[in-house]
Amino acid sequence: MKQYLDLCNRIIDKGTWVENERTGKRCLTVINADLVYNVAGNEFPLITTRKSFWKSAIAEMLGYIRGYDNAADFRKIGAKTWDANANDNQAWLNNSHRKGEDDMGRVYGVQGRAWSKPDGGSIDQLRKIVDDLKNGIDDRGEILSFYNPGEFHMGCLRPCMHTHNFSLLGDTLYLNSFQRSCDVPLGLNFNQVQVFALLAIVAQITGKKPGMAYHKIVNAHIYEDQLELMRDVQLKREPFDSAALSINPDIKSLEDLETWVTMDDFEVSGYQHHEAIKYPFSV
Ligand SMILES: Nc1nc(=O)c2c([nH]1)NC[C@@H]1CN(c3ccc(C(=O)N[C@@H](CCC(=O)O)C(=O)O)cc3)CN21
Numbered sequence: 001m002k003q004y005l006d007l008c009n010r011i012i013d014k015g016t017w018v019e020n021e022r023t024g025k026r027c028l029t030v031i032n033a034d035l036v037y038n039v040a041g042n043e044f045p046l047i048t049t050r051k052s053f054w055k056s057a058i059a060e061m062l063g064y065i066r067g068y069d070n071a072a073d074f075r076k077i078g079a080k081t082w083d084a085n086a087n088d089n090q091a092w093l094n095n096s097h098r099k100g101e102d103d104m105g106r107v108y109g110v111q112g113r114a115w116s117k118p119d120g121g122s123i124d125q126l127r128k129i130v131d132d133l134k135n136g137i138d139d140r141g142e143i144l145s146f147y148n149p150g151e152f153h154m155g156c157l158r159p160c161m162h163t164h165n166f167s168l169l170g171d172t173l174y175l176n177s178f179q180r181s182c183d184v185p186l187g188l189n190f191n192q193v194q195v196f197a198l199l200a201i202v203a204q205i206t207g208k209k210p211g212m213a214y215h216k217i218v219n220a221h222i223y224e225d226q227l228e229l230m231r232d233v234q235l236k237r238e239p240f241d242s243a244a245l246s247i248n249p250d251i252k253s254l255e256d257l258e259t260w261v262t263m264d265d266f267e268v269s270g271y272q273h274h275e276a277i278k279y280p281f282s283v
């Protein structure tokens with residue numbers, strides 16, 4: 001929690017105002033932040049200075065793992081987070097690649113599970129990683145990349161958290177996750193949970209012990225219409241101790257994640273938090 005608050009304070013104290021053409025809003029911005037999560041010690045990085053809707057965040061990650069390309073599928077598992085980007089963004093609505101209501105196009109999980117090969121067929125990056133790790137293999141390229149510039153024009157948004165790089169040392173699994181752009185009040189609340197949960201889940205299905213997760217953010221920003229709430233409300237609150245995440249131990253494979261897992265298979269204990277804050281969302 002401290003590292004989150006430090007980043008928020010750093011943006012407010014030292015940030016630079018940057019115009020953003022896509023949203024038409026200004027963002028108070030800093031470059032480079034490194035967050036570390038202790039997954040081994042189950043220090044779940046849930047924001048406590050407001051209520052965090054952590055189930056939506058894990059649902060979103062599950063949707064990426066399943067390779068979803070449709071906001072309706074995300075809604076069914078408990079995440080409404082893609083509704084606006086799929087349906088309210090004029091540039092995407094005008095895009096001839098959009099396949100109709102709720103379509104997100106070739107973003108995130110689509111790239112992770114079905115990256116198109118120029119010579120035909122596709123690559124399932126996550127399957128390869130899980131198979132390798134299960135067999136104790138780390139070929140120094142256990143990389144799940146959602147960043148495919150050749151297909152940016154076929155999706156509603158370029159991926160923000162775009163690369164997840166797994167590593168094995170003995171039987172301990174590590175994760176380095178890279179994020180190019182971060183909406184600190186709204187997105188980071190989710191992204192912290194997702195990096196932590198991704199390492200915990202992949203360690204569980206590959207039979208490894210989770211170690212540390214390292215989260216690198218490049219452009220970290222607060223939108224102009226979020227600043228007051230962050231500075232004068234959220235940052236005035238005292239944080240509580242961190243919560244713990246538990247995952248149903250019956251989840252043992254990628255197939256389990258693809259077929260029967262729901263948000264009921266995830267529980268959080270010891271979550272004390274201040275009341276919710278509704279931050280404006282920029283499409
Ligand atoms: N401007 C912007 N910020 C983001 O963080 C973001 C995007 N766009 N587009 C793609 C995804 C969607 N994400 C989202 C979208 C909505 C919420 C959100 O509304 N969160 C609320 C309520 C969550 C709920 O009720 O489930 C929150 O208070 O955290 C969070 C992350 C993260 N990403």
Ligand SMILES: O=c1ccn([C@H]2C[C@H](O)[C@@H](COP(=O)(O)O)O2)c(=O)[nH]1
Pocket residue numbers: 022157158160161181182183184186187188191
């Ligand atoms: O997982 C996510 C997804 C998105 N965001 C934020 C970061 C930016 O505020 C917008 C994306 O806008 P770009 O113009 O494509 O950078 O969404 C996030 O924080 N986390």
